[in-house]
């Protein structure tokens with residue numbers, strides 16, 4: 002295990018997309034050219050002032066950035082320990098952090114002259130964010146979504162359709178996010194010249210993990226400025242839920258160099274890590290290769306990917322971004338898990354105590370903050386990335402309470 | 407050396423092109439797989455590509471996806487596939503066998519252990535769809551040490567420098583993916599193949615097999631005129647899906663026999 006030394010310049014990934022042993026480009030030959038082209042184009046645009054200016058403009062005027070950071074005072078008092086602050090990504094246009102990335106990628110797509118975008122989605126948040134930017138920029142949009150997820154997230158499916166996207170049900174494999182990603186890759190291989198694939202998290206082949214991280218890192222960069230303004234210093238820990246890991250990478254990355262700040266990623270423990278029904282890849286998985294990169298995976302002893310479970314569709318993924326795999330092994334970030342029940346309890350608590358309805362994904366990060374806050378001092382600060390709002394989860398939460406809407 | 411180079415030499419001497427059928431191991435069962443392999447050889451196959459089922463076959467179309475799912479429902483593992491090759495070898499020590507699959511089952515077994523088990527079972531070549539040469543060098547070295555060929559893909563989107571790079575890593579033969587798309591897709595562009603193949607042969611010095619999208623004897627014949635080998639997969643896998651298990655072997659034998667005759671005519 003390599004340790005990340007203080008003061009070491011963090012400039013991963015390397016030129017081949019590796020974060021230590023993780024990441025890379027594990028795809029069939031047909032996609033190599035497209036990925037190479039995308040990498041070159043993205044690296045050029047990353048240093049292009051005009052591109053960055055346009056991105057910032059869109060984030061400000063279309064998304065509503067910067068998102069506020071909010072002191073959950075009643076919740077903190079109730080817990081009787083550390084102060085809990087929330088980064089309000091739930092207030093973004095379309096209701097989650099996902100839009101930061103889809104705007105970035107669709108601006109890249111436009112520069113590359115692509116008129117058709119495709120996306121995979123689990124909870125539907127990335128699908129909605131992709132359909133939104135496709136409408137905004139006048140591009141055709143096709144979203145792949147597992148049949149199981151289409152059933153659990155009916156209102157997001159309708160939102161995508163209202164925005165003019167075509168939603169394609171995926172019936173292969175476990176019919177969830179991982180299969181939607183497979184199907185989107187198949188579409189991309191087939192239509193590689195006309196089509197831009199907007200991946201929704203920090204996974205996939207290089208340059209996606211780096212590019213998606215960069216677009217979401219606006220969240221952490223805002224916090225680096227906001228936290229000293231509101232508490233006069235940086236927080237003691239930053240917490241974020243980890244599905245594929247994009248909202249977590251977005252807040253973690255700018256904080257990697259802030260050595261005094263603990264980085265805590267919270268995975269979905271589902272019905273419990275011991276039950277086998279969970280999606281806690283970093284906590285319970287082993288390294289392997291899936292979806293174009295090497296990372297931790299939930300797999301059986303034969304190397305077959307196993308079906309995951311989480312009450313939140315957005316965390317229901319058997320892989321995780323390769324940079325998280327690296328941050329785990331290097332010891333710079335810690336990864337824990339919160340169960341379905343703990344997430345639900347956090348959801349209800351935030352509704353009642355702060356009048357904020359969090360996404361079930363974000364509720365996992367909140368659940369862990371609520372677990373550790375009581376053991377901390379009142380002058381300590383936990384910063385929770387509230388990655389999205391919970392409107393989409395109304396049916397799931399009602400079901401869990403035995404109520405049919 | 408594996409059995410692959412001598413197979414291509416012998417064919418060249420006879421002015422024939424290699425017919426390389428692909429089937430998914432374990433579909434409908436591993437016992438059927440061994441019978442199917444023998445039937446393929448009897449029907450005129452020169453090399454057999456044996457698919458190792460994976461839960462997430464990203465580069466495959468619906469026919470091979472479904473066959474992988476059927477094989478996995480029968481709990482087909484990489485170990486089981488190697489066992490099937492060993493059983494096949496007890497009766498056929500001549501026909502090259504190439505394993506085709508995805509990286510994760512191999513990494514789960516461990517690259518060295520896999521390479522040794524493959525050598526012990528009598529495997530001649532390995533094609534890992536999601537290992538481009540950059541990421542596949544560890545496996546390629548382990549295989550090379552045991553005289554097993556590393557088969558790599560090239561595609562219509564491969565640039566000339568890419569062709570050279572893949573040529574340096576590859577041995578046995580090059581698998582040219584004849585279309586932009588997944589296995590089993592419908593469109594196949596003969597002109598594109600005719601344009602691309604001379605460059606591939608020149609820069610790699612290896613025989614070139616063409617696959618993805620060859621669905622009938624007619625197309626196999628046309629492709630065979632341009633290439634050294636014709637790979638036919640989804641169509642066979644579909645035939646297996648459409649047949650009752652006890653009829654699959656005869657159905658596949660008839661289909662491959664027809665393709666062989668068309669290629670040799």
Ligand SMILES: Cc1ncc(COP(=O)(O)O)c(C=O)c1O
Pocket residue numbers: 097098099123124125126127201202203242243244245246247248249314315316360362363388389390
């Ligand atoms: C609100 C919200 N948070 C988190 C996630 C998980 O994704 P990631 O781990 O990439 O942030 C999702 C995914 O749909 C989401 O909608």
